[in-house]
Amino acid sequence: MEYIKPEKIVELFKEKFNGSIINSRIETKTAGLTKNNYNIIRLQINSEDLKDAVKLLSTLDFPHLAIISGNDMGEEIELIYHFSIYYGERFKEISIGLSIHLSKKDLRIATITDLVPGAQVTEREMKEMMGITFEGLPDLPNLFLPQNFSKNIYPFRRDEKGIYPLSVNGNYVGNNIVKKEEVKKIE
Amino acid sequence: MSKETYSIPIGPVHPSLKEPMTFNFEIYGEHIEKVNLAPGDNHRGIEFMGMQRNPIQIIYLAERICGICSASHPFAFCQAVENAAGIEVPERAQYIRVIIAELERIHSHILWAGVAAHELGFDSVLYLSWRAREEVLDLLEYLTGNRINYGVFMIGGVRRDISEEQIPRIRKTLEYYKDIYGKIEDVFLNDPTIILRTKNVGILTKEDALRLCAVGPTARASGINKDVRQDQPYSAYADLEVKAITPDVFSGEVNGDVYDRIIVRLLEVVQSVQIIEQCLEKMPSGEIIAEKKLAKLLNQLKKAKGEGIGRHEAPRGEVFHYVKLAEAETPEVWKARAPTYNNLMTWVPMLLGQQIADIPIVVASIDPCIACMDRVTILNKNNDQRDVLTKKDLHELSVQKTRRITP
Numbered sequence: 001m002e003y004i005k006p007e008k009i010v011e012l013f014k015e016k017f018n019g020s021i022i023n024s025r026i027e028t029k030t031a032g033l034t035k036n037n038y039n040i041i042r043l044q045i046n047s048e049d050l051k052d053a054v055k056l057l058s059t060l061d062f063p064h065l066a067i068i069s070g071n072d073m074g075e076e077i078e079l080i081y082h083f084s085i086y087y088g089e090r091f092k093e094i095s096i097g098l099s100i101h102l103s104k105k106d107l108r109i110a111t112i113t114d115l116v117p118g119a120q121v122t123e124r125e126m127k128e129m130m131g132i133t134f135e136g137l138p139d140l141p142n143l144f145l146p147q148n149f150s151k152n153i154y155p156f157r158r159d160e161k162g163i164y165p166l167s168v169n170g171n172y173v174g175n176n177i178v179k180k181e182e183v184k185k186i187e
Numbered sequence: 188m189s190k191e192t193y194s195i196p197i198g199p200v201h202p203s204l205k206e207p208m209t210f211n212f213e214i215y216g217e218h219i220e221k222v223n224l225a226p227g228d229n230h231r232g233i234e235f236m237g238m239q240r241n242p243i244q245i246i247y248l249a250e251r252i253c254g255i256c257s258a259s260h261p262f263a264f265c266q267a268v269e270n271a272a273g274i275e276v277p278e279r280a281q282y283i284r285v286i287i288a289e290l291e292r293i294h295s296h297i298l299w300a301g302v303a304a305h306e307l308g309f310d311s312v313l314y315l316s317w318r319a320r321e322e323v324l325d326l327l328e329y330l331t332g333n334r335i336n337y338g339v340f341m342i343g344g345v346r347r348d349i350s351e352e353q354i355p356r357i358r359k360t361l362e363y364y365k366d367i368y369g370k371i372e373d374v375f376l377n378d379p380t381i382i383l384r385t386k387n388v389g390i391l392t393k394e395d396a397l398r399l400c401a402v403g404p405t406a407r408a409s410g411i412n413k414d415v416r417q418d419q420p421y422s423a424y425a426d427l428e429v430k431a432i433t434p435d436v437f438s439g440e441v442n443g444d445v446y447d448r449i450i451v452r453l454l455e456v457v458q459s460v461q462i463i464e465q466c467l468e469k470m471p472s473g474e475i476i477a478e479k480k481l482a483k484l485l486n487q488l489k490k491a492k493g494e495g496i497g498r499h500e501a502p503r504g505e506v507f508h509y510v511k512l513a514e515a516e517t518p519e520v521w522k523a524r525a526p527t528y529n530n531l532m533t534w535v536p537m538l539l540g541q542q543i544a545d546i547p548i549v550v551a552s553i554d555p556c557i558a559c560m561d562r563v564t565i566l567n568k569n570n571d572q573r574d575v576l577t578k579k580d581l582h583e584l585s586v587q588k589t590r591r592i593t594p
Contacts, residue, residue, distance in 0.1 A: 029270065032425030033278050033471060040496065062397050064413070066498075066507040066529075069522035082496065082509065086418070088411070088431070093418035095496060118400030118532055144230050155235060 003092055004060060006039040013043055016056055020046050023099070036091060044099040047109050050081070053098055054115050061085040063096075065112075068122045070130040072158040076101045077130060079109070102132065104159075111136040129156040192220055197546070197581075210534075210550075217542045222535045237521045242268050242342060242488050242510075243481060245521065249508075250336050252523060255298065258291040259501030260508070260523065261340035266421060267510040268342050268518075270495025272488055277474040280344035281423040282466050286357075287331065287339050288499065289459040289466075293364065294323045295502035296452045296459075299554045300375060303449065306547040307384050308586030312374055319367055326360045329353070342484060344476030354467060361460050368457060375449055376437070380593045385445040389537040389549035392443055399532040403504020404451040405553045407433050409443035415500040427465045432458060445552040452554075455502075489516055501526055503554050527553070544588040547581060 004012070010024050023044035030037045045053055057063040066082040081098040102109060111134040113120050123134045124143045131154040141147055145155070155163050197210040213221035233252055237245045249260040262284060269276060276284075297320040304312035324334045331337035331347060339345050349357075375381060391401070396409035406413050414431035416424045432454045434440070434447035441447065478484040494511040504526030511520040530553045537549050 027270075029421075030425075031421050032281060032423050032427075033469070034426050036420060036425040038419045038421070064397075065400050066505065067509070067522060067524040069509045069520060071511060071520045080509070082507065084419075087413045088418065090417050090430075091420065093415075095419070095498075097496070116400065117398045118529060121528060121532060141225065143225070155232070 001061070001086070001089070003086055003089070006041050006094055009041060009060070009094070009096070010043065013045075013053065013056065016052070017045065017049050020049060022046070038091065038093070038095075040095045040097070042097045042099060044101070047100050047102055050098065050100060051110050051112060051115070054081075054083075054112050057083060057085060057096065058115065061087075063116060065116050065119050065122070068119070068126050070126050070132070070156055072130070072156065072162075073101075074158075076103055077107065077132065078102075079126065079130075079132065081112075107131060108133045108135055110134070113137060128154070130154055131157065131161065190215060195543070210546075212538075212543075212546075214543060217544075219538050219541050219543070219546075222538045224531060224534065234521050234523060237523075238517055238519075241485060241516050242512075242518060243485060245518070246340055246342070247338070249523065250338070250340075253525060254335055255295050256291070256501045256503065256506065256525070257336045258287050258340070259499050259506045260525075262288055262422075263497035263499040263506045263508040264510070264521075264523070265340050265342050266497030266499070267495045267508040268488070268497075268512070270497065271493045271510050271512045272342075272491035272495075273493065274343045274477050274487075276344055276422070277477060278423070278471050279348075279473045280475045280477075282470040283345045283347075283349055283475065284340065285423040285427070286349065286463055286466050287327070287337060287345075289462050290323055290327055290330075292459045292502045293456050294320050294327070295554075296456050297323070297371075299452055299502075299551075300371070300449070302551055303445075303548065304375075304381075306551050306582070306585055307381065308582075308589040309381075315374075316371065319364075319371070322360050322363050326357060329356060341476055342488070343478050344474070346476070348475050349470075357463065357467065361463060364456065364460050368453075371456075372453060375453060376446075380589060381449075382446065383592050384545075384548065384589055385449060385552075387442065387444050388545055389445045389541060389552055390443050391533050391537050393441070395536045396443070396533065399536075400529050401504075401533045402526045402529050403501070403554075404448055404455065405504065405530050405533055407431055408441075408447035408451045410435070410441035415498050415505050419498065421498065423466060423469075426469060427462055429458070429462065445548055448552045488512065490514060494520075503527060504530060542588070543581075544584040547585045 006026050010026065014021050021043055025042045027040040028037045054063060063083040063085055064087060069080045071078040079100045083096045084093055085096065086092045086094055109132060111123060113123060121143065123137055124140060126132045127134055128142055128145045142149060152161060153163055154161050193214040195212040195214055209225040211223040211225065212219050233248060237248055246261045246264060249264040250257045252260045297316050301313040301316035304316065327337060328334045330349060330353060331339050339347055391409045393410040396406045396411050410433055412431045412433060416429040417431045432451050434450040437450045437454060491512045492514050497508040499506045506526060507524040509522040510518050513519040533553060534550065541549055
């Protein structure tokens with residue numbers, strides 16, 4: 001197998017998406033006495049480019065998806081697709097995180113289950129916990145939350161759709177289940 | 188003739204996993220036609236709880252994600268926080284981390300071998316292998332104070348050193364496993380009945396394993412040469428000889444069946460012994476923690492900003508932690524991924540076309556901590572007749588099959 005250097009991979013992405021890569025970063029970590037190093041790439045891309053980005057990764061190696069992590073940042077939700085490629089050879093594996101910012105006004109993104117079927121579980125988790133709509137993902141029953149769980153509450157959110165008590169650095173937000181005044185009374 | 192299928196739900200309580208499972212099987216005669224997975228009945232919201240706590244408190248929460256991988260989760264979590272905050276771990280601490288993690292792998296794989304034997308109806312082998320597992324648990328207790336939940340990991344290093352006097356005791360246990368390994372291999376890999384029950388059962392092809400993002404021994408038994416310790420060596424693994432084990436090392440072929448998964452796990456026990464021996468030889472002297480004062484460390488973490496990932500090859504596969512620190516007491520994001528999360532999808536291709544009596548061993552073959560496949564309801568759709576199969580009945584079916592096919 002031909003191994004491409006991390007810098008080259010970032011260049012490939014920049015070439016393919018005509019500079020619509022919002023952010024890119026390569027981290028090098030060292031380990032052990034021998035100080036061998038490994039690389040982690042983080043790319044921030046537009047949501048409509050996700051599918052093409054996964055296709056581009058597939059041309060290098062079959063991308064292994066660890067998980068999608070979600071973060072409610074107020075106006076936006078950040079999804080990070082944690083991929084890794086070039087496994088199977090010592091010191092060669094590169095972790096690639098594809099970060100996507102979705103506006104809360106339009107929480108839709110294309111599913112990648114047709115390219116990486118193993119993504120189904122984690123996409124369903126993000127759908128239930130964050131309220132993201134994955135276009136093309138079949139509407140399957142809840143995987144992690146109870147079947148009768150409210151459709152308007154997303155436990156990982158930090159806004160009014162989140163759950164109580166949700167503490168952001170000590171401040172309670174969210175008013176779905178218990179009103180703020182009642183929270184104070186309980187405390 | 189119309190094809191009449193029965194629906195069999197299995198589960199849902201399964202407390203040793205983060206995501207307990209319910210299986211819904213469509214059965215035609217004895218054969219499984221369709222598998223539906225429905226986990227999540229016991230979701231504990233650990234990530235949510237973690238995001239209300241400071242990183243040092245999370246270590247102990249992470250340790251309790253899984254009762255058996257109680258070194259793997261804190262290992263990956265500490266790495267993620269160290270990457271996010273830019274903390275360097277002293278080399279000696281990296282070696283101690285690897286020793287604890289490999290001892291955990293030995294006990295986990297032998298525990299699994301016992302469970303697999305039990306599912307097939309070999310209870311004497313269960314007792315013998317769990318007896319063998321006691322030695323490593325005793326050693327872990329001797330080194331850390333606990334048989335599980337070791338409480339050794341700390342951000343920036345480890346909490347307990349391994350002293351010179353403790354090393355002979357470690358070597359003694361390693362010798363014990365070298366001595367009995369021949370017996371274990373003979374019992375599991377050369378026994379005609381185990382071969383009959385596990386060869387060509389629960390096959391996962393290499394292609395399916397890749398597509399479903401399988402990890403750990405489940406992926407390696409299907410011929411995917413994937414092991415974080417080899418591919419992206421972290422901690423002291425960067426200095427040690429580690430090679431992903433695929434079943435062709437032993438049998439010369441890769442089938443991706445239950446037998447191959449037994450091969451991979453047993454060979455990994457030997458590999459762990461070798462890794463610990465290498466560690467004892469190469470372990471440098473020096474500090475075991477980057478910052479001894481916890482208040483100072485907490486203060487440093489409170490001011491840190493950044494994100495990091497931590498990966499560790501746990502006994503069941505890759506554990507993945509993602510942490511984002513944002514100059515606050517609590518982390519902004521903590522995402523933990525246990526190996527069974529990825530491997531549960533692989534049950535579908537493994538179970539299709541198998542018999543009901545094979546469910547226990549196939550389900551156990553990915554090592555999901557199968558503690559309580561506690562109740563099975565057989566529902567006859569035609570006459571609404573209900574029968575409840577307990578785990579005991581299901582186990583009995585499996586034992587009967589073993590007796591039936593043994594020559």
